[in-house]
Amino acid sequence: MPLIELVNISRTYRLNQIRVEALRDVNLTIEEGDFVSIMGPSGSGKSTLLNIIGCLDRPSAGTYTIVGNRVEKMNDNQLADIRNQLIGFVFQSFHLLPNLDAAANVELPLIYRGLGGKERRRRAIHALEAVGLGERVHHLPSQLSGGEQQRVAIARAIAGEPRVILADEPTGALDSKSGENIMAIFTKLNKDMGITIIQVTHEEHIAQYGHRICRLRDGQILQIDETQNGRAVT
Amino acid sequence: MTTTDNNKKNAVFSFLVRTLFAAKMAWHGVLTHPLRSALTILGVAIGVTSVVSLMGIGEGARQAVVAQFKSLGTNVIAIHANDVSVEFDPEEAEELVERVSGVEMGTPVINTKAVMRWRRARGTINLVGVNNEFPDVRDHPVIAGHFFTQWHVMQRSPVAVLGYNVGHGLMGGRSPVGHTFTLNGETFRIVGVLAPKGAANAEGIDDKILIPYTTALKIAGKKKVEQIWLKANSTQEADLAVVQLGRIYKRKLGLDQTAPTPGGTQGGEGEAGPGATAEVMEKIAAAPSPRPAPEKSPIPGGEDLITITNLNQLVKEADQANRVMTLLLGGIAAVSLLVGGLGIMNIMLVSVTERTVEIGVRRAVGAKQIDLLIQFLMEALYVSALGAIAGTAGGIWGLNVFSHYGFHTALSLQSIKIAVMVALGSGLLFGIYPAMIASSVPPIEALRRQ
Ligand SMILES: Nc1ncnc2c1ncn2[C@@H]1O[C@H](COP(=O)(O)OP(=O)(O)OP(=O)(O)O)[C@@H](O)[C@H]1O
Ligand SMILES: [Mg+2]
Numbered sequence: 300m301p302l303i304e305l306v307n308i309s310r311t312y313r314l315n316q317i318r319v320e321a322l323r324d325v326n327l328t329i330e331e332g333d334f335v336s337i338m339g340p341s342g343s344g345k346s347t348l349l350n351i352i353g354c355l356d357r358p359s360a361g362t363y364t365i366v367g368n369r370v371e372k373m374n375d376n377q378l379a380d381i382r383n384q385l386i387g388f389v390f391q392s393f394h395l396l397p398n399l400d401a402a403a404n405v406e407l408p409l410i411y412r413g414l415g416g417k418e419r420r421r422r423a424i425h426a427l428e429a430v431g432l433g434e435r436v437h438h439l440p441s442q443l444s445g446g447e448q449q450r451v452a453i454a455r456a457i458a459g460e461p462r463v464i465l466a467d468e469p470t471g472a473l474d475s476k477s478g479e480n481i482m483a484i485f486t487k488l489n490k491d492m493g494i495t496i497i498q499v500t501h502e503e504h505i506a507q508y509g510h511r512i513c514r515l516r517d518g519q520i521l522q523i524d525e526t527q528n529g530r531a532v533t
Numbered sequence: 534m535t536t537t538d539n540n541k542k543n544a545v546f547s548f549l550v551r552t553l554f555a556a557k558m559a560w561h562g563v564l565t566h567p568l569r570s571a572l573t574i575l576g577v578a579i580g581v582t583s584v585v586s587l588m589g590i591g592e593g594a595r596q597a598v599v600a601q602f603k604s605l606g607t608n609v610i611a612i613h614a615n616d617v618s619v620e621f622d623p624e625e626a627e628e629l630v631e632r633v634s635g636v637e638m639g640t641p642v643i644n645t646k647a648v649m650r651w652r653r654a655r656g657t658i659n660l661v662g663v664n665n666e667f668p669d670v671r672d673h674p675v676i677a678g679h680f681f682t683q684w685h686v687m688q689r690s691p692v693a694v695l696g697y698n699v700g701h702g703l704m705g706g707r708s709p710v711g712h713t714f715t716l717n718g719e720t721f722r723i724v725g726v727l728a729p730k731g732a733a734n735a736e737g738i739d740d741k742i743l744i745p746y747t748t749a750l751k752i753a754g755k756k757k758v759e760q761i762w763l764k765a766n767s768t769q770e771a772d773l774a775v776v777q778l779g780r781i782y783k784r785k786l787g788l789d790q791t792a793p794t795p796g797g798t799q800g801g802e803g804e805a806g807p808g809a810t811a812e813v814m815e816k817i818a819a820a821p822s823p824r825p826a827p828e829k830s831p832i833p834g835g836e837d838l839i840t841i842t843n844l845n846q847l848v849k850e851a852d853q854a855n856r857v858m859t860l861l862l863g864g865i866a867a868v869s870l871l872v873g874g875l876g877i878m879n880i881m882l883v884s885v886t887e888r889t890v891e892i893g894v895r896r897a898v899g900a901k902q903i904d905l906l907i908q909f910l911m912e913a914l915y916v917s918a919l920g921a922i923a924g925t926a927g928g929i930w931g932l933n934v935f936s937h938y939g940f941h942t943a944l945s946l947q948s949i950k951i952a953v954m955v956a957l958g959s960g961l962l963f964g965i966y967p968a969m970i971a972s973s974v975p976p977i978e979a980l981r982r983q
Contacts, residue, residue, distance in 0.1 A: 353897070355896075355977045356976075356977045375901070375902060376902075379896065380899065382896075382898065383898065384899070390980070395894075398561050398565055407895070407898050410550060410554045411898060411899035411900045412547070413547020413549075413551060455898065459898075
């Protein structure tokens with residue numbers, strides 16, 4: 300059973316009278332342990348695709364299955380549980396809560412899972428150590444650099460031990476050195492922990508960290524390329 | 534079986550963790566913009582303050598008025614002649630006690646003045662002539678000495694019982710019992726001092742002197758008295774006695790009066806019942822609070838020659854009128870509480886708009902709608918609860934200030950309960966809409982806005 304299976308997925312936005320077809324008949328299967336980069340020009344539907352995979356949005360048509368769960372048939376609360384347990388999100392602009400310190404931000408998904416305070420703290424610190432921020436546990440986001448903030452965001456994404464990390468332009472707001480640092484962390488998480496990674500990026504060299512590159516245009520998948528990394532693995 | 538039990542336990546624990554966290558996050562929300570929160574809290578607090586203090590003033594006025602009426606004694610019926618022509622023989626008091634059932638005591642009352650001399654000081658003093666049953670009729674005991682006796686009354690003795698202030702003033706707090714003074718040149722012996730009733734209470738008796746009515750009649754140069762006070766055994770008997778008295782005097786006026794009005798003897802029975810009269814009320818009530826407009830028809834058709842007043846009824850009417858007044862004040866003040874609630878709603882709507890991204894992030898990491906609903910609702914409740922606490926403190930302080938300036942105030946627990954409940958209620962009412970908005974923003978919408 301594949302981790303993620305999209306069959307004939309379409310997503311149509313309606314703005315007043317205008318219909319925008321952000322995704323058209325997309326078919327995509329992602330196995331556990333894969334590392335996929337999604338590329339394409341602006342407006343081609345990359346974020347839309349990622350949001351649907353992340354259960355933040357629902358397709359207008361088609362069937363989407365994640366770890367055996369048929370998303371179209373689930374209600375809002377069930378989707379929240381799926382996001383909480385199977386998925387970790389990383390955003391371009393980090394989206395840390397400004398009035399919580401690093402550890403508290405990382406604990407966030409664990410709270411909504413209902414874990415007790417001690418267990419949460421233990422896991423949060425563990426996750427921060429995994430991204431090399433064991434020394435920054437009590438820093439507020441405003442006291443951290445952009446690269447460090449993104450690492451806190453990654454720690455938040457992995458704290459709940461998800462099956463897949465979804466990252467929408469995770470390096471878009473970072474300098475190239477920090478960007479490579481983030482990619483190194485993704486590669487490590489993918490290799491050592493077997494976490495599936497799906498990232499959207501505009502940069503070819505960032506995309507190359509993945510095993511496969513999925514190229515979108517006008518809401519459709521043009522082609523899927525295998526990278527050097529992918530060949531090395533398979 | 535055990536797994537479902539465990540699941541249930543886990544679900545409860547999970548809910549607890551999330552609610553506690555929502556409470557914490559809501560608190561963070563309040564602290565994020567301290568000035569803004571403080572102003573909103575102030576809005577609620579002002580509402581609560583005005584409810585607590587206005588109701589406290591209303592309640593204080595009510596208690597003051599009731600205390601004044603009550604100071605006249607319980608179950609007392611006052612019969613008052615409004616014209617010299619219908620004044621009473623002093624013996625009439627005794628006759629009425631005999632005739633009217635449920636009445637076992639009574640005293641004629643005559644008010645007069647005399648020049649008093651005490652050592653080297655002299656001045657005019659108000660005298661009240663009564664019989665020896667006065668302390669029981671008016672529930673007014675002596676605190677020093679004793680009251681004059683029936684013997685004194687019969688003998689027209691020159692004895693006096695001093696009102697508290699008079700008694701206190703004479704010898705700087707030492708008991709003046711046994712000493713003498715003169716009234717219009719005649720020497721009187723002080724046999725007792727009355728207990729204090731407080732300013733404005735009991736017709737200002739603290740500043741008067743009581744003497745036997747027989748003696749008072751002599752001083753006044755009169756044969757008749759203008760008032761009779763009767764004491765009924767119970768509230769019900771007082772009500773019945775008033776009806777009976779109405780009938781007695783209706784007949785009497787018809788017979789005795791020299792020029793009765795044609796309708797002088799008619800009128801429905803019992804109309805004399807619950808009416809309180811303007812005259813009596815004006816004398817006894819120097820209260821600053823509004824009074825009920827009393828019906829003025831004790832002896833129907835008798836041109837108000839004689840008024841019969843059931844003091845119980847006065848107390849009741851004053852009490853009710855003031856209760857209504859208090860609630861009205863509270864109601865008006867509650868409107869300002871509503872305004873405070875609108876302040877909460879306003880600030881919560883702003884807060885929700887500002888924090889859309891936060892909402893989106895929470896939803897992305899697994900928060901359910903209910904989690905956000907609880908969080909934002911709690912934030913509104915914190916604001917209203919803090920407002921309620923601050924407002925209660927403000928109200929208590931305000932009442933202190935008011936009482937400092939001579940208002941009668943009474944902090945009523947009821948007013949605090951009402952104010953706090955309305956404050957929390959408005960927090961809930963005006964917080965629920967913003968909270969619902971917060972919880973129903975679709976996650977992608979929330980994350981799209983930056
Ligand atoms: N909420 C929405 N309402 C209407 N149209 C939308 C909405 N979200 C996206 N679209 C449209 O759908 C199309 C795809 O948007 P999407 O955000 O997926 O593009 P993208 O590939 O992520 O672009 P970028 O690289 O600029 O982030 C665009 O034409 C966009 O205008
Ligand atoms: Mg995008």
